[in-house]
Amino acid sequence: MPFNRDQMAARLADDVPEGWCVNLGIGMPTMVANHVPPTREVIFQSENGVIGMGPAPKEGQEDPWLINAGKQLITLAKGASFVGHADSFAMIRGGHIDLCVLGGFEVAENGDLANWATSENDTAPAVGGAMDLAAGAKRLWVIMEHTTKDGRPKIVERCGYPLTGLACVNRVYTNLAVLDVVEGKGFVVRDLAPGVTLEEVQAKTGATLHTQ
Amino acid sequence: MPFNRDQMAARLADDVPEGWCVNLGIGMPTMVANHVPPTREVIFQSENGVIGMGPAPKEGQEDPWLINAGKQLITLAKGASFVGHADSFAMIRGGHIDLCVLGGFEVAENGDLANWATSENDTAPAVGGAMDLAAGAKRLWVIMEHTTKDGRPKIVERCGYPLTGLACVNRVYTNLAVLDVVEGKGFVVRDLAPGVTLEEVQAKTGATLHTQ
Amino acid sequence: MINKIVQSVADALAGVKDGSTVLIGGFGSVGQPDVLIEGLIEQGAKDLTIVLNNAGSGRIGVAKLMDQGQVRKIVCSFPRSKDPVVFETLYREGKIELELVPQGTLAERIRAAGAGIPAFYTATAAGTLLARGKESREFDGKTYVMERALKADVALVEAWEADRWGNLVYRGSGGNFNPIMAMAAELTIAQAQHIRELGELHPHMIGTPGVYVNRVVQVDRGGDWLKPEQN
Amino acid sequence: MINKIVQSVADALAGVKDGSTVLIGGFGSVGQPDVLIEGLIEQGAKDLTIVLNNAGSGRIGVAKLMDQGQVRKIVCSFPRSKDPVVFETLYREGKIELELVPQGTLAERIRAAGAGIPAFYTATAAGTLLARGKESREFDGKTYVMERALKADVALVEAWEADRWGNLVYRGSGGNFNPIMAMAAELTIAQAQHIRELGELHPHMIGTPGVYVNRVVQVDRGGDWLKPEQN
Numbered sequence: 029m030p031f032n033r034d035q036m037a038a039r040l041a042d043d044v045p046e047g048w049c050v051n052l053g054i055g056m057p058t059m060v061a062n063h064v065p066p067t068r069e070v071i072f073q074s075e076n077g078v079i080g081m082g083p084a085p086k087e088g089q090e091d092p093w094l095i096n097a098g099k100q101l102i103t104l105a106k107g108a109s110f111v112g113h114a115d116s117f118a119m120i121r122g123g124h125i126d127l128c129v130l131g132g133f134e135v136a137e138n139g140d141l142a143n144w145a146t147s148e149n150d151t152a153p154a155v156g157g158a159m160d161l162a163a164g165a166k167r168l169w170v171i172m173e174h175t176t177k178d179g180r181p182k183i184v185e186r187c188g189y190p191l192t193g194l195a196c197v198n199r200v201y202t203n204l205a206v207l208d209v210v211e212g213k214g215f216v217v218r219d220l221a222p223g224v225t226l227e228e229v230q231a232k233t234g235a236t237l238h239t240q
Numbered sequence: 241m242p243f244n245r246d247q248m249a250a251r252l253a254d255d256v257p258e259g260w261c262v263n264l265g266i267g268m269p270t271m272v273a274n275h276v277p278p279t280r281e282v283i284f285q286s287e288n289g290v291i292g293m294g295p296a297p298k299e300g301q302e303d304p305w306l307i308n309a310g311k312q313l314i315t316l317a318k319g320a321s322f323v324g325h326a327d328s329f330a331m332i333r334g335g336h337i338d339l340c341v342l343g344g345f346e347v348a349e350n351g352d353l354a355n356w357a358t359s360e361n362d363t364a365p366a367v368g369g370a371m372d373l374a375a376g377a378k379r380l381w382v383i384m385e386h387t388t389k390d391g392r393p394k395i396v397e398r399c400g401y402p403l404t405g406l407a408c409v410n411r412v413y414t415n416l417a418v419l420d421v422v423e424g425k426g427f428v429v430r431d432l433a434p435g436v437t438l439e440e441v442q443a444k445t446g447a448t449l450h451t452q
Numbered sequence: 453m454i455n456k457i458v459q460s461v462a463d464a465l466a467g468v469k470d471g472s473t474v475l476i477g478g479f480g481s482v483g484q485p486d487v488l489i490e491g492l493i494e495q496g497a498k499d500l501t502i503v504l505n506n507a508g509s510g511r512i513g514v515a516k517l518m519d520q521g522q523v524r525k526i527v528c529s530f531p532r533s534k535d536p537v538v539f540e541t542l543y544r545e546g547k548i549e550l551e552l553v554p555q556g557t558l559a560e561r562i563r564a565a566g567a568g569i570p571a572f573y574t575a576t577a578a579g580t581l582l583a584r585g586k587e588s589r590e591f592d593g594k595t596y597v598m599e600r601a602l603k604a605d606v607a608l609v610e611a612w613e614a615d616r617w618g619n620l621v622y623r624g625s626g627g628n629f630n631p632i633m634a635m636a637a638e639l640t641i642a643q644a645q646h647i648r649e650l651g652e653l654h655p656h657m658i659g660t661p662g663v664y665v666n667r668v669v670q671v672d673r674g675g676d677w678l679k680p681e682q683n
Numbered sequence: 684m685i686n687k688i689v690q691s692v693a694d695a696l697a698g699v700k701d702g703s704t705v706l707i708g709g710f711g712s713v714g715q716p717d718v719l720i721e722g723l724i725e726q727g728a729k730d731l732t733i734v735l736n737n738a739g740s741g742r743i744g745v746a747k748l749m750d751q752g753q754v755r756k757i758v759c760s761f762p763r764s765k766d767p768v769v770f771e772t773l774y775r776e777g778k779i780e781l782e783l784v785p786q787g788t789l790a791e792r793i794r795a796a797g798a799g800i801p802a803f804y805t806a807t808a809a810g811t812l813l814a815r816g817k818e819s820r821e822f823d824g825k826t827y828v829m830e831r832a833l834k835a836d837v838a839l840v841e842a843w844e845a846d847r848w849g850n851l852v853y854r855g856s857g858g859n860f861n862p863i864m865a866m867a868a869e870l871t872i873a874q875a876q877h878i879r880e881l882g883e884l885h886p887h888m889i890g891t892p893g894v895y896v897n898r899v900v901q902v903d904r905g906g907d908w909l910k911p912e913q914n
Contacts, residue, residue, distance in 0.1 A: 290856050291661045321656075
């Protein structure tokens with residue numbers, strides 16, 4: 029049975045070790061934080077200069093001056109600090125983020141990521157911090173459905189959409205599988221959703237899957 | 241009668257208006273601060289990240305964690321703030337310092353300043369922040385004796401010593417005179433020390449002096 | 453006595469010229485100088501290039517500024533929002549120009565302008581559409597894009613506290629673009645919730661030294677708007 | 684549980700390799716990690732390139748490190764001091780290499796390394812001896828020098844307070860080079876006067892987020908050394 033969105037986020041969260049500084053993209057990536065147990069200290073960084081986010085605020089305890097990159101109200105973890113945008117992206121660009129988790133339109137077997145525009149003539153495309161994170165984070169994991177809503181593969185030999193970053197993805201978490209991107213080789217299956225077969229995943233993938 | 245060092249500093253201080261952010265170099269420039277009356281608010285910046293220095297601390301009230309660029313113990317003025325070195329020099333390089341006052345070995349009529357090394361083969365020359373200040377401050381005033389100890393002119397047509405900055409000096413305060421450096425013209429006499437004649441100053445100067 | 457505090461929003465925005473490049477701080481609504489943006493609409497300067505992270509939402513603030521036809525070009529990283537109708541309409545009709553810049557590159561270009569650095573290199577966007585037309589160059593075997601400083605005529609910023617020197621203290625995540633924007637403009641105008649006596653602001657809490665600030669106007673949103681302080 | 688606090692200076696400096704580039708924070712004695720420097724002398728790593736503002740004074744600290752023959756090269760802005768005898772002797776004898784860098788360029792090169800910027804342009808030193816051998820380039824009619832990032836293997840920094848995440852709070856003018864150096868090294872080691880519980884440090888007072896720090900060792904200088912606090 030394929031993973032649902034929460035299970036995908038939980039599966040990814042399992043692989044995040046204590047002590048990492050992690051930036052979570054908007055959307056499904058943000059859900060990862062809910063699945064890291066509070067006993068495991070992970071430092072969540074947000075582009076707008078928050079280093080060490082805590083859980084969502086309880087009702088009535090929101091601070092309107094405290095939001096994350098998705099503009100959601102947040103709390104601070106103990107040990108949190110603030111920096112301005114230049115310093116926040118110095119941290120990102122400078123390779124100090126252990127892990128960035130982003131959503132994706134397409135991931136290619138050379139590690140290319142497309143996740144910001146669906147054509148060169150996109151109406152007012154929005155890039156945000158995705159290119160900075162793709163270029164700067166130590167590791168980039170993508171979390172996304174394995175195929176588009178109409179069944180086309182999102183895991184491909186080469187991206188067709190405009191790129192966010194070149195050779196930047198290290199791992200992909202989908203509803204069907206966990207795939208490593210290995211330089212010089214391509215996609216290597218690391219894990220399958222319960223009851224999902226390799227053949228089924230390969231059939232829904234636009235690139236060759238390797239098994240170690 | 242030529243100005244003594246204190247009078248030179250006082251003469252320069254007279255020309256600093258309220259509200260300017262001023263960086264004072266090590267040595268005689270530092271003395272300028274003593275001659276700005278406390279009723280006139282001037283913001284003294286120090287390269288090591290102090291914005292808003294106050295007077296020297298009274299005995300017994302020194303804070304060993306608080307020094308200026310000359311490594312002297314200082315106090316803070318009300319309204320002071322701290323930044324790190326990158327931000328301090330962003331302020332300097334970015335043109336946010338209204339006035340920098342430096343000492344000089346030579347000033348040329350094109351505004352070139354030499355004040356860090358006396359030959360290309362200087363033993364371990366020290367530059368500190370002088371080049372950054374020369375390139376970045378909105379105005380650079382030099383305060384120095386009019387001639388060397390053995391009587392050679394320090395105000396010259398072209399600098400012989402290695403340069404600190406090109407076309408950066410706007411005004412020179414010496415024991416004999418105050419000279420503006422005017423683009424396309426050279427040195428223009430702005431003021432003379434009491435009892436000092438133009439002829440006397442010209443005789444001790446290695447460049448033509450203009451009078452407006 | 454240095455006193456950068458002005459008594460009205462109109463005074464704060466006096467003299468902003470047509471054709472200006474205007475930096476507008478904030479990320480989401482946090483640290484966004486909303487009252488100064490309203491003031492700019494009132495003031496009426498036209499043909500503006502505005503630089504900010506988002507292209508506005510609904511029909512207020514920056515969206516209204518665009519809707520009034522005051523904006524020629526927008527430089528931002530994320531023109532999408534919950535309700536970007538004004539921007540998208542103008543953009544589709546070719547009535548507004550868009551320069552899309554990755555968020556970190558936008559921040560660094562603004563900082564560079566403030567720090568006297570005319571250009572720098574970054575790996576961000578290398579090999580993508582957003583590097584088109586830009587110089588690229590290899591350092592140690594990796595490709596980087598050359599990016600230019602983004603200087604401005606005016607910066608509008610929001611702070612939590614200010615004093616008469618123009619020192620600004622930010623609250624929570626309210627710093628974001630504000631400190632670098634304050635550095636990068638000829639004329640920096642701040643709105644602040646609280647005005648403090650000189651010396652009341654902690655020297656290490658000051659996020660923007662007053663040296664960068666030209667005018668401060670107090671904008672008290674009233675106590676009921678505020679939740680318990682945690683800055 | 685994240686815990687970057689180590690129990691001894693020797694633990695703090697374990698593994699520093701011969702041939703390393705070592706950033707050493709501080710300006711004058713303020714913010715200078717003196718105990719870590721002593722620890723590096725004890726630890727014995729050789730053939731070091733050290734990067735710091737001053738080349739040491741007297742026969743202690745950095746001067747002693749040089750005197751012991753551990754330093755191959757020094758990168759600094761101001762090799763002079765009240766008593767620079769060790770450096771000057773070694774330099775005259777050709778036993779130590781000097782790379783002289785304007786102070787602001789030094790700071791920006793270190794920041795660039797931490798911020799993922801391989802190179803940038805500055806007007807500082809343009810047309811002078813210190814621009815020799817460097818690329819220069821015109822932007823908008825003015826000449827700038829291209830400067831490269833200055834990356835390091837190790838940074839030694841001093842803070843006033845620290846917690847187990849490695850967050851650092853600086854006191855007075857004790858920040859100076861420390862925050863940027865902490866960003867620019869593979870291994871950042873901090874000495875701190877006080878260790879605080881996690882959450883005790885104010886989020887806006889933290890000058891270096893723990894993300895940049897690998898090891899913290901407490902160095903309590905004792906109360907009598909300290910003057911009344913004013914940070």
